[in-house]
Amino acid sequence: MAEDRRIGLRVPLDSSPAEQVPPALSRAGDLFQLLRDGKPWTRAQLAMTTGLARSTVAGKVDLLLNSGLVVSVGEALSSGGRPPSRFAFHARARLVLAADVGATHVRVAVTDLNGEALAEDRNPLPVSSGPEAVLGHVVECGRRLLAEIHEPLTLLAGVGIGLPGPVEHATGRPVKPPIMPGWDGFDVVGFVQRTLPVPVLVDNDVNIMALGERAHFWADVDDLLFIKVATGIGSGIISSGQLQRGADGTAGDLGHVRVARGEGIVCRCGNVGCLEAVASGAAIAKALSARGVAAPSGADVLALAAHGNVPAIQALRQAGRDIGEVIATCVNLLNPSVIVMGGSVAAAGDHVMAGVREVVYHRSPPLATTNLRIVLSRAGERAAVMGASQLVSEYVLSPAGIEAALMGAARVG
């Protein structure tokens, strides 16, 4: 039985819960999946839908009521006799601490289990300050936000953290992150759990942006590609309704795909011709500066374009075309129905979007683009905290997560 480092308890959540938990609890987590729809259920409806005996259902419902994750929500109409009680998922029963660690800022939110933010804060803090400083801030900020809404630490179901670099999914450790000195291999989970002894889930920021965008705005879309264009370029891939991380957690690494216009341009990764080296905010700024237009950063390029600076507008449009070239390949390979463009450069740039659409609709096969939508992120700057919250609630509300929570309650009680 391998220990799951993310939760700090010896409950292996990837294996079948039935093998690990006492039989009396073994199906409450499954039953709970029905209740997650947020609608009220009677015991009779639950019994009919699952095929379980009424008495069995009653026992599971009692367990869930005790945990607080399910509450009684008034009575149903009765066909005679005492009206039956109805039960529903209570999203505020537990809270989530969600953190988005960016290159220069940290955003921290406390949300309910539906990802609704109850308190939120954003502070300047470079990721290069190192893991202790940044994660210490996340924990402290989380405590403060909980105090502000008068909720105790014990209500915390888990912590979700997005980092601006590759993360090994199984351990939550950053793997050779290029812009995060001091973070390589750091035990993020262990560090946070020293103060907050709850499940801690860590992922790449673009992966969780994809999760957040989908959970809140595209819940019925199973094939979604989220592309972040900011200082760097990356993507989060959702296929068949699932976030795809690949064998080593590096799936979606769109910034280092070679593009035609990249010939001869060396990327910070050491390779030549990467998309990021020609179309990221930093790359556009560098190219404009070389042409004598003063633009120290991607933000400056956006400001110039907003004031009608033609070289800046042209550069953004061309970056859009370069990005579109790679997106066209993604459309061939993945056939998504929605492509969401996020990140500061995409968000500010009609010009970028225009360039992307121009190339993708020209280049991709007709069958794959008939129903394809290319849209701006609706979650905007909050996509990553939404996703960090989603990462945790998916985990703790899964059948195995519920079983683990009930076991904990049973041990304490």
Place this chain on the structure above:
Amino acid sequence: MAEDRRIGLRVPLDSSPAEQVPPALSRAGDLFQLLRDGKPWTRAQLAMTTGLARSTVAGKVDLLLNSGLVVSVGEALSSGGRPPSRFAFHARARLVLAADVGATHVRVAVTDLNGEALAEDRNPLPVSSGPEAVLGHVVECGRRLLAEIHEPLTLLAGVGIGLPGPVEHATGRPVKPPIMPGWDGFDVVGFVQRTLPVPVLVDNDVNIMALGERAHFWADVDDLLFIKVATGIGSGIISSGQLQRGADGTAGDLGHVRVARGEGIVCRCGNVGCLEAVASGAAIAKALSARGVAAPSGADVLALAAHGNVPAIQALRQAGRDIGEVIATCVNLLNPSVIVMGGSVAAAGDHVMAGVREVVYHRSPPLATTNLRIVLSRAGERAAVMGASQLVSEYVLSPAGIEAALMGAARVG
């Protein structure tokens, strides 16, 4: 309740079985998933693992025994008293008709539910003969093979068919397939079910090659990319253990990704610079012929290379590099741990594989290639029939498929 066209019965297999079938049957399909491991189980072991009551388990086991999908396999050691019976999955209880329709040949096999071929045949028949001729042959050949092994038609659990073109997954109809005149929108399922009233599943040939290769040789690999290089070029993507079809069923369309060397070369799809237009068997033959080397087809190129013809060898190596360029992008996007190269050109060409490896290992990010294997297909010419069989057995042995089978038996019995 939408009718699932593939099975020709009004049992919607995508929805929860519990809502559709009588409660008495509602968990036999789930129980069966344990038995699929092929090992013998006692009733007590099943009860302990599921947390279900012994009497409930006994009822489900009886249903499965009646269906023939589970058989008694001798007795377990007892700690005293009558030794308990043991049960296991019986893969020969039902049979599958698996067909691989290629451009010029049709391969038909009858397999058990583990994909083991019991009889197989391959005949020349161009797909351009049209759907009635080709599918009529599949049905007739299936009948004949069943007769040869002295098994009745009633033992057939389903039919799986791979076609050399895009297929709409939900309906099994070909969608504007370029090399299949007369097939566009044809009701493959309906046509076959007129003679064989069983579930009929249709998919693109490269998708099922990926399924077949994984089921038989890479069962423990969750992220696998199967690339077919023959007259055309295509791929089947397995991510997180699931075949990915995308929103419109066109995922894996690798042949029409633009490559650097394609500049100015018009593809049969109408676009310019597609991989298939420079690196497929047909494209290599065309390019060699233009250089004065007589090579009417990809097979001729392979024959020339086998005899040491240097231009042919160079052309295959270069095709490998072009393919490698696109595979490097796939590695960035999908991060597979195994890439399987199949199809006649890949199978015969060490030169192609060498070109592929050269570019992929040069171009892809270190983290994504540390554990990456690039290998030749082991299933070879049989990958597609293996996959067609797998498509059907996955479907009929799923919890919902088992419930449907038991309902049928209950109706008849």
